[in-house]
Amino acid sequence: MSGEAVKIKGTREGLVIMLDPTREFEELKTSLKKKMEAAPHFFRGARFIVYGRAISPSQQLELENLCRRYGLVPAPQIPWPPERKRRPVPGEPARLVYGPLRSGQEVRHAGHVVVLGNVHPGAQVVAGGSIIIMGYGQGSLHAGYGGNEEALIAAFALSPTTLLIAGVLADPPEAPPATGGPVTALLREGRVVFLPSLPRQKP
Known part of the structure; x- marks a missing residue:
């Protein structure tokens, strides 16, 4: 991802917090905190997952706890990335x-x-x-x-x-x-x- 270190994408099942894989963890955490503080009530009650960068379990928990403080609810069952629907091949077999x-x-x-x-x-x-x-x-x-x-x-x-x-x-x-x-x-x-x-x- 270019530009922002953290992007938040809405889906039918909830929010996907997408982490830029090229950024350091502290930069990601700071960017996520700023987004939460910019709209402290907007995300309250929303279900979410963290996606896009290989982080340790402790780092994962740290980001989830940060989101919890703003009222978000972890939901690891949110499917991501979404499955691509195969287009039917025209004609007949x-x-x-x-x-x-x-x-x-x-x-x-x-x-x-x-x-x-x-x-x-x-x-x-x-x-x-x-x-x-x-x-x-x-x-x-x-x-x-x-x-x-x-x-x-x-x-x-x-x-x-x-x-x-x-x-x-x-x-x-x-x-x-x-x-x-x-x-x-x-x-x-x-x-x-x-x-x-x-x-x-x-x-």
């Missing part, structure tokens, strides 16, 4: 498959599946959510297993042996040819359609 899936390999997952490679003929991917293939999608692909009609299948090119979304079988010849960009299969009006790009997210 997915199973990552590192590398290609070859003939005879099978992946089944209740959520989304992302394959970082090609899905070769003879391989199978079954997902309760969407299937994203960072390569060519061949073999057997079933997204939305269990009835998720919002699921989709996307790949750089799609030429699957079978392709289903929410149990609806697609007609493979309808898939557009490889164009160097993503191809997406999704359900529209109960029928699997293919788009030569990823669909825009709904606002």
Whole structure:
């Protein structure tokens, strides 16, 4: 802490008396006493903890007794520093498959599946959510297993042996040819359609 040797921070649970770790104990005690004397009735009855500098038990007791003389009440159960709330990661969890899936390999997952490679003929991917293939999608692909009609299948090119979304079988010849960009299969009006790009997210 720069500036003041002692700072007093209010929380919902009480006061946190923060000590500058670079200052000597006598300077900290003098600074704390001046703050107490500046508002002798303001802190009366408030719960507090002392935080911010490694001090001996006797020094800790000395500061606590100083605060007691001005009506403060030690409360070691005040949580400090406060726990940081983790921000939720945007999007939805997915199973990552590192590398290609070859003939005879099978992946089944209740959520989304992302394959970082090609899905070769003879391989199978079954997902309760969407299937994203960072390569060519061949073999057997079933997204939305269990009835998720919002699921989709996307790949750089799609030429699957079978392709289903929410149990609806697609007609493979309808898939557009490889164009160097993503191809997406999704359900529209109960029928699997293919788009030569990823669909825009709904606002």
